[in-house]
Amino acid sequence: MSAPTFTAALSIGELEASYPLYCKALRILIRDGLTRAxxxxxxxxxxxxxxxxxxxxxxxxxxxxxxxLSRELTAAS
Structure with missing residues (x-):
């Protein structure tokens, strides 16, 4: 079995269905201190x-x- 890749284009419906997950991931990245870059x-x-x-x-x-999200996390602290 081959390893999954992220090169396949997703449909708009698939992207919309996963929107909360992407926001959660971004929130975790910010909480962990990653820069915007x-x-x-x-x-x-x-x-x-x-x-x-x-x-x-x-x-x-x-x-x-x-x-x-950065402001939200800063205000919550």
């Missing part, structure tokens, strides 16, 4: 970016999410 190289970031490009009125850019 390092977070931007993750699978979750690229999937969030794909969603934003496909449906910009419904989904924020990952940079905006990063800032919002």
């Amino acid at each position: 390092k977070a931007s190289r993750t699978v979750a970031w690229s999937r969030l970016e794909s969603l934003h490009h496909a449906l910009p009125r419904q989904y924020r850019h990952p940079e905006q999410l990063f800032v919002l």
Whole structure:
């Protein structure tokens, strides 16, 4: 059996179904202290970016999410 890869393009429906998971992953990355530059190289970031490009009125850019989630975690501390 071959190892899974992340090169296959997902449909918009698949991306939308996993949106909460990508946000949770981004929240964990922020909590762990990753910088925006390092977070931007993750699978979750690229999937969030794909969603934003496909449906910009419904989904924020990952940079905006990063800032919002960073503020949220800072305020909760």
